[in-house]
Amino acid sequence: MITCHLRYIIDPHKLAGFEAYGRLWIRLVEKFGGKHHGYFMPSEGTSNVALAMFSFPSLAAYEDYRKRSFDDAECQAAIAMNEKDRFIISYERSFFRPVFDDDQGIKRAP
Template sequence: MITCYLRYVIDPYRLAEFEAYAKLWIPLVNRMGGIHHGYFLPGEGANNIAVALFSFPSLAAYEAYRASIPGDRRCQEALALADRTRCIVSYQRSFMRPVLDADCERPGD
């Protein structure tokens, strides 16, 4: 499994628009074979940083998802919302390998 970590710099005056964008992508990623873990919007502290986390079974599955975005009408609508509202200033994408509860040893094992 590979988890994509997206760190967004957002326009804090367009938080509602960014939240609408986020709500579009969660079901899209899930429909396209991923598992979306959610968007995390500013609360306390920096008012212009948001994070999204989603996983795919492999990097190849993630790349297939990315390749399908240009041909998917709903994905294009989500991207157009961000372009139209300019709610995203920039973003950074990183890939991580999760360590999950199932990977842990239990006392007495």
């Protein structure tokens, strides 16, 4: 399993637009076989940082999602939202391997 962590710098005056964008991507990631863990909006403290996390069974499955998303009309419409309203200033994408206790039944590489 691979988990993608996104750290966004967003326009704090356009939170509603970014939240609507996030709600779309939760469904879209799951449409392509991923498990979305949610978007995390600013609350207390920093007002311009938001986070998102989602997982795929493997890096290859994530790469397949990325490839297929470029040709998907719903994904392109979500991207167009930000291109029009510019609520995302920048973002960083990192990948992690989650660790669970043995009761989760997840196979791990040695």
